[in-house]
Amino acid sequence: xxxxxxxxxxxxxMTFKVNRRTLVDEHVLEEERRRIFDKCWVYLxxxxxxxxxxxxxxxxxxxxxxxxxxxxxxSVRALLNSCRxxxxxxxxxxxxxxKRHVCFYHGWVYDADGNLAIxxxxxxxxxxxxxxxxxxxxxxxxxxYRDFWFVNFDADAMPLVDYLAGAKEYIDxxxxxxxxxxxxxxxxxxxxxxxxxxxxxxxxxFDDYHLLSTHATWLKYIKDAGVExxxxxxxxxxxxxxxGKDLGNGHAVIDNxxxxxxxxxxxxxIYGEAAxxxxxxxxxxxxxxxxxxxxxxxADTNRxxxxxxxxxxxxxxxxxxxxxxxxxxxxxxxxxxxxxxxEESASARARRLDSFLTFYGPGGFATPDDVEALxxxxxxxxxxxxxxxxxxxxxxxxxxxxxxxDELHLRAFWRQWNKHMSGDSQPHIKAAAAx
Amino acid sequence: MNVTRxxxxxxxxNEAALLDEWRLDEWLDLLTDxxxxxxxxxxxxxxxxxxxxxxxxxxxxxxxxxxxxxxSRNAHAEFPHSRIRRLITxxxxxxxxxxRLSAVANFVVYRFRRNEDVREYVGTYHHxxxxxxxxxxxxxxxVRLDAMELASLGSVSFIL
Numbered sequence: 001x002x003x004x005x006x007x008x009x010x011x012x013x014m015t016f017k018v019n020r021r022t023l024v025d026e027h028v029l030e031e032e033r034r035r036i037f038d039k040c041w042v043y044l045x046x047x048x049x050x051x052x053x054x055x056x057x058x059x060x061x062x063x064x065x066x067x068x069x070x071x072x073x074x075s076v077r078a079l080l081n082s083c084r085x086x087x088x089x090x091x092x093x094x095x096x097x098x099k100r101h102v103c104f105y106h107g108w109v110y111d112a113d114g115n116l117a118i119x120x121x122x123x124x125x126x127x128x129x130x131x132x133x134x135x136x137x138x139x140x141x142x143x144x145y146r147d148f149w150f151v152n153f154d155a156d157a158m159p160l161v162d163y164l165a166g167a168k169e170y171i172d173x174x175x176x177x178x179x180x181x182x183x184x185x186x187x188x189x190x191x192x193x194x195x196x197x198x199x200x201x202x203x204x205x206f207d208d209y210h211l212l213s214t215h216a217t218w219l220k221y222i223k224d225a226g227v228e229x230x231x232x233x234x235x236x237x238x239x240x241x242x243x244g245k246d247l248g249n250g251h252a253v254i255d256n257x258x259x260x261x262x263x264x265x266x267x268x269x270i271y272g273e274a275a276x277x278x279x280x281x282x283x284x285x286x287x288x289x290x291x292x293x294x295x296x297x298x299a300d301t302n303r304x305x306x307x308x309x310x311x312x313x314x315x316x317x318x319x320x321x322x323x324x325x326x327x328x329x330x331x332x333x334x335x336x337x338x339x340x341x342x343e344e345s346a347s348a349r350a351r352r353l354d355s356f357l358t359f360y361g362p363g364g365f366a367t368p369d370d371v372e373a374l375x376x377x378x379x380x381x382x383x384x385x386x387x388x389x390x391x392x393x394x395x396x397x398x399x400x401x402x403x404x405x406d407e408l409h410l411r412a413f414w415r416q417w418n419k420h421m422s423g424d425s426q427p428h429i430k431a432a433a434a435x
Numbered sequence: 436m437n438v439t440r441x442x443x444x445x446x447x448x449n450e451a452a453l454l455d456e457w458r459l460d461e462w463l464d465l466l467t468d469x470x471x472x473x474x475x476x477x478x479x480x481x482x483x484x485x486x487x488x489x490x491x492x493x494x495x496x497x498x499x500x501x502x503x504x505x506x507s508r509n510a511h512a513e514f515p516h517s518r519i520r521r522l523i524t525x526x527x528x529x530x531x532x533x534x535r536l537s538a539v540a541n542f543v544v545y546r547f548r549r550n551e552d553v554r555e556y557v558g559t560y561h562h563x564x565x566x567x568x569x570x571x572x573x574x575x576x577x578v579r580l581d582a583m584e585l586a587s588l589g590s591v592s593f594i595l
Contacts, residue, residue: 094478186486186487186488187479187482187486187487187488188475188476188478188479188482188487188488188489189476189477189478189479189488189584190476190488190490190585191477191478191584191585191586192584192585192586192588192589192590193585193586193587193589194589195589214511216507216509217503217504217507217509217510218504220503220504220507220509221500221503221504224500224503225496225500333586337488338488346485346486349485349486350484350485350486353484353485353486353487353488353489353492354492356488357489357490357491357492358497361488361490362490362585362589362590362591362592363474363489363490363491363590363591363592365500365501365504367590368511368512368513368590368591368592369510369511369512371512371589371590372511372512372592373511379550
C-alpha cells in the first residue's frame with residue numbers, strides 16, 4: 001500500500017475502512033509518536049494529585065519520564081525527569097513531597113522548582129558553565145482545563161482550550177457533579193498492559209456495538225441484581241437510546257440515556273435500599289444548583305468521552321479516567337483512576353467505588369472481557385497481509401443523529417488520526433481516488 | 436477448639452485445589468455467608484476499600500455473582516478457562532480465639548493460556564476464619580499482590 005492509504009473515507013460510496021497495517025506496523029507507530037503524540041495535547045494528571053508545595057508524582061507520558069509537581073510558589077509544573085548532567089532519572093519515587101530532588105549518580109541537586117541548586121566539585125567546570133541554565137527542563141507546554149492537566153511537546157501547539165473543542169462541554173458535565181465544581185482523584189491506581197494496539201482501546205472505550213455480546217455476563221449480573229433492563233426500542237440494540245457525536249479535533253463521545261444506575265444520581269437496587277435517601281439528596285442538590293434540565297443531563301445520561309488521542313473519561317457506573325500509551329505496535333500500558341466530587345460523603349464515596357468495580361477495571365465484571373476482545377483482535381491481525389481492511393461504516397448512510405451503536409464517533413477519531421498521519425487536510429479524497 | 440498451623444495448611448491446600456480445578460461451587464462452600472473477598476490496588480495496598488480504588492472488593496453477593504459469571508462461556512476473559520496453579524507457603528497463624536482465627540500465607544499463582552506467556556501472580560493471602568461446628572469457614576479473604584503495578588499481569592479475571 002502507499003504510505004498514505006491508511007484510511008478509505010468515501011461518503012459517496014458509503015465506505016469507511018481502516019487499513020489493518022495501522023495496527024501492527026512498527027513504522028506506523030514511529031510516525032504516530034512523531035506526528036500525534038509529539039503534536040497533540042496529552043493528559044498528564046489531575047490537579048487534586050498535588051496539594052502542597054513540593055508535592056510530586058512521577059509518570060511516563062509519551063515515552064518521557066515526567067515530574068508532575070507543585071513548585072514553592074504553588075504553581076503546577078511538568079518537568080522532564082532527567083538529569084541535565086548525564087540523563088539519569090532524578091526522582092525515582094512514584095509520589096511524595098520533597099524540598100529537593102537529588103540525582104544519585106553524581107549528586108546534582110535540584111530544588112522543588114527544578115533549579116539546579118548544588119553541583120558537587122563545581123570548581124572543575126570551566127568558567128563558561130552556567131549553573132542557572134541547567135535546571136530540570138520544563139515540558140514545552142503545560143495547560144489545564146477544569147483541573148485536568150495536559151502537556152504538549154510542540155511549543156507551537158494551539159491553546160488547550162481551543163484544542164479541546166466540543167470535548168469541553170462533556171468535561172463540564174462530569175465536573176458539574178461536584179457542588180463546588182471540584183472533582184478529585186481517588187487513591188488507588190489500576191495500571192495494566194493490554195497486548196493490543198493502543199487505537200483499539202480508543203475504539204473499544206466508546207464502542208457500544210460490542211456491549212451485548214462482549215458484556216453478556218455483566219448485563220446478566222445487573223439484571224439478576226434487580227436492575228430493570230427494557231427491551232430495545234425499534235431500530236435500537238440496547239435497552240436505552242444513545243447517540244454518537246463528533247466533537248471536533250478528533251474528540252468524540254457517546255451520550256446515552258442511563259439505565260445502569262449512577263452514583264450521581266440515579267438509584268439502582270445494587271446500591272441497596274439504605275442508599276435511596278442520600279441519592280435523592282444528591283439529586284435535589286443538583287436540581288437546585290443547575291436547574292431541572294441541566295441536572296437531568298448530568299444525572300440521567302452516561303457519557304464515554306475520547307479526547308484525542310489517548311484520554312478516555314467514562315462517566316457511567318462511576319467516573320473513570322483512562323490514559324494509555326503504546327509500548328509497541330501490539331502492546332499498550334493503561335493507567336486508570338477513579339474520580340469523585342471533592343465534598344462527597346464517606347458513604348457516597350464508598351458507593352461510587354463499589355459501583356466502579358461492578359464494571360470497570362482489571363477485576364471488574366466487564367473490563368477483562370474488553371481486554372480479551374482487544375487481544376483477540378490483535379491475534380487476528382496476524383492476517384493483515386491477506387485481509388487488508390477493517391470495516392467502520394455503521395450508520396454512514398444515515399443523515400442526522402447516529403446511534404451509540406453506530407460508528408460515527410469512531411470515524412471521527414480515525415479521520416483525525418489520518419489527518420495527522422497523512423499531513424493532509426483531505427486525505428480521504430486521495431485515498432478514495434487510489435482505491 | 437485450638438487450630439494448628441497444619442490444620443490451616445490443610446485448609447489452604449484444599450482451597451487451592453478447588454480454585455485451581457475451577458470447582459467454584461465447592462469453593463463457595465468454604466465461605467461464610469457474609470464472606471468478603473478483596474484485592475487492593477497495587478499502589479495503595481493499605482487503603483480501605485471504602486475510600487480507595489481496589490481491583491476487587493466483593494461482598495458475598497458479588498462473590499456469588501462472580502462465580503455465576505466465571506461459569507458462563509460468556510466470561511470471555513476466562514473462556515476457555517485458563518490453567519492456574521497456586522503454590523502456598525510460609526503459612527503463619529497470627530491470632531486466634533474461640534470463634535476466629537487469622538492467618539497469612541505467601542503464594543504464587545501461575546496462569547497459563549494458549550499462545551501466551553506465563554503470568555506469575557505473587558503475593559500474600561490474609562484469611563480470617565470463622566470457627567464453626569462444621570469446621571473453619573473463610574469470613575474474610577484479602578489477597579495482596581506484590582507487583583508494583585499489574586502491568587503484564589493484565590487482568591485479575593479468575594479467583595486469585
